[in-house]
Amino acid sequence: MTSVYELMDYAEVIERFDPVLGLEVHVELHTNTKMFCGCANVFGGEPNTQVCPTCLGMPGALPTLNGKAVESAIRIGLALNCEIAEWCRFARKNYFYPDMPKNFQTSQYDEPIAFNGFLDVTLDDGSLFRVEIERAHMEEDTGKSLHVGGSDGRIHGAEHSLLDYNRAGVPLIEIVTKPIEGTGERAPEVARAYVTALRDLLKALDVSDVRMDQGSLRCDANVSLMAKDATEFGTRTETKNVNSLRSVERAVRFEMTRQAAILVAGGKITQETRHFDESTGSTSPGRTKETAEDYRYFPEPDLTPIAPSREWVEELRGTLPELPWERRKRVQDEWSLTDAELRDLVNAGAVDLVAATVDAGATPAEARSWWVAYLTKEANNRGVELSELAITPAQIATVIGLVNSGELTNKLAREVVTGVLEGEGEPEAVIEARGLKVVSDDSALEKAVDEALAAQPDVAAKIRDGKVAAAGAIVGAVMKATKGQADAKRVRELIIARCS
């Protein structure tokens, strides 16, 4: 489905309007079992194999609450500086949809478990932006519909649909921001930075896989524009299917330029759900309904209220790990990083990897140079996240150690790392298999030096005359002869010794 939109130039949008954002992030918790039943909570099983009467919504089946999910919800709330409800309930959100087994979602409505918090997010220039959190509440995920026979996997044009309920009942935490104002032109950047910060936080809490590509972290972006002289928020749209950090930024930017064009042309923004298309970077209207959905919320009578004791909440506060921003502050101090160096490290997503490499024996500078400078490029080339590269901090530390002991040159070290990335085994095995050991045997080198000097008598004469700079040509010849496995510094020493 391609539609043509009038879009306004971004600079003009900013000149005429103030953007207001609202971000709703759904996080799938990686508890062992689902929210309200004992089924396994695992991504990617054969369809309809992780189901039971409860998560299939069978007549008569009842929910029982997963205590671990409540614990995760409270820890997330605490990490987001929220208040934790002393008493709250689940509510039923009623609407019909084929992939929702009960045709109501067990969620929380006016009594969320956590509310009134904030998250300070770091922007690209290192400055902080505070995003206020409205609430974090618990709910269950729906199943998945697979539309067969259509052109693009969407329901429109499909011949039939298949339903997979493995995901139905997976615990979700929905984190909703208050309206984010005052971002100006940085609105798209703030949106991305917020989701990034939230992802890092949830990862540190170890409550979710936070994989946007697998849907364990999903972001809905609400965007509206206010004319510069306006006093009330404009009509907003809600963009779904925003499946990567980059898409968050693109979707917000697109909506801003689309809405601005409509508004200046005298049009009105339709309050609607829109669908982000990764390939075109544009949004298109989702299912339109003639009337606003009335979810007919009421307290879930099948579950008892949740009343977390203050003692338990404090106990959980004690389990919070070092949070990403605390960790960043600490590594900056410990590793003596400039703000720019810290930013590069954070932007590369390399803090944990560098720290682990340091723990395995490398210096922070060595570890940073590998992860931030070299491996980030490798990750880009391979189209994966840095943390998904098939090499461990311990392996990098090993390679660094071999360089320091002179057993590898930097060039050989990179080749060893390539071997590891290609799945050829541990660094030692790669060195063995590829024959990458530095030639440190002087007699072998001396032979190569002698041959090179003999092959270039003019150069040899110059060196003997004291023109040491000429030795470079001989070094090059020796390195070529030894296929780069010689230590260039040692070769130079041997040449000068031979010619004196």
Place this chain on the structure above:
Amino acid sequence: MSDLIRSTAAELAARIASREVSAVEVTQAHLDRIGEVDGAVNAFLHVDTEGALKAAREVDDDIAAGAHVGPLAGVPIALKDVLTTEGVPTTVGSKILEGWVPPYDATVTRRLKEAGVVILGKTNMDEFAMGSSTENSAYGPTRNPWDLDRIPGGSGGGSAAALAAFEAPLSIGTDTGGSIRQPGAVTGTVGVKPTYGGVSRYGLVAFSSSLDQAGPCARTVLDAALLHEVIAGYDPMDSTSINAPVPPVVAAAREGANGDLSGVRVGVVTQFSGEGYQPGVLRSFEAAVAQLKQLGAEIVEVSCPSFDYALPAYYLIAPSEASSNLARFDAMRYGIRVGDDSTRSAEEVMSLTREAGFGPEVKRRIMIGTYALSSGYYDAYYGSAQKVRTLISRDFEAAFATVDVLVSPTTPTTAFRIGERTGDPLAMYKADLCTIPANLAGNAAMSLPSGLSDEDGLPVGLQLMAPALQDHRMYRVAAAYEVARDAAAGAPLIQGVPQLAGAAR
């Protein structure tokens, strides 16, 4: 008529345990009786002959092997079709679940099986337990064994009629607004709604989750108590199940049978009399109260003014919850599917299925509930109803501060004629006038026969109500009254049920 089908569950259990009679013989006698009379009564939607005989054989084998068996082992039971039974159809009296065979047992079903109670089959009911006459069943009405032209009450008319027709000595009902007690009253049988949370709702197809409660039905108070103890108790599968010991109802029933109620304070609810009450029902009730006094109880009048608002509050809360609970019947995973001819969307198939699958009373309540929960109306309807609920709980609390149990007629009239109220939903709803407060407050309540109405010769029910988790109080009073009533009449009331056609021996 075989003496086996006229025996109490307690007698049958004792005779089976002592191997005087086998569980298979007892089960077969009841299956034969069902075969003879159920064509006229229509108490059963499904008879599981094979499963029942197999379960009976297992009990006989256990007893022969000297194994310890439960107090009701080998006794047959009829299960209301609202409780799931693995491998045995469960329809909830609705077209929409026609042919559905659940893959799992309700906790009540499981407990019965574990106790060696033999499940004969599934009983007829108003569709989704919505009704007071069993006329709303998609599978035809059940008839009252006392007069086949009359209703057996509802929604659990099948479970009550099965007892009165001697098709089963025990049955299970569920009570959302009186669906155990009102059928008990109009069929001359005993029906108990335990304290909410006393019996697990897991596998009970929900009508109104905050009100539904399964309970025992029997022909005697002691039989109901024995069954109560088999099915009650904490269940981790039901979050609203109470994690506390089961009230000692069997001991209370045995104690009450001694006939001494001195020291017991009985409160008569003043709200439940006057206009709309059949005079014969009120006379029977007054006689019952006089009988209790004679047994030594102290009688006081108690006013519960909020009970006047119970019926309207109930008809907002129950339909609201039902509108949500019944949303799952959408043709996607179970039950019938209508209009799936590959030209229609899933939403259209859902809609056509629900249109064809639900009966008019179910649709009426879904619409009432959907309206009451709508934004803009929620506070005025659902919100206000919840406040009434709180007031009713307070009335009960105040009453139970001065009395041990409350009494009232179970239902304002005796069994009405089939078809008499089907065109007038409000008249139908009034059958539950006296029973609803206990559902809204969640406390225990029961009905037992107080005799026959002098104007039409039909059974009248006496309702007893007790505080939450004090179910044993009403069993004690009921057992004492039952002994006195039968002594005065010279025979158990239930023996007055007429011979049913085709059942003569």
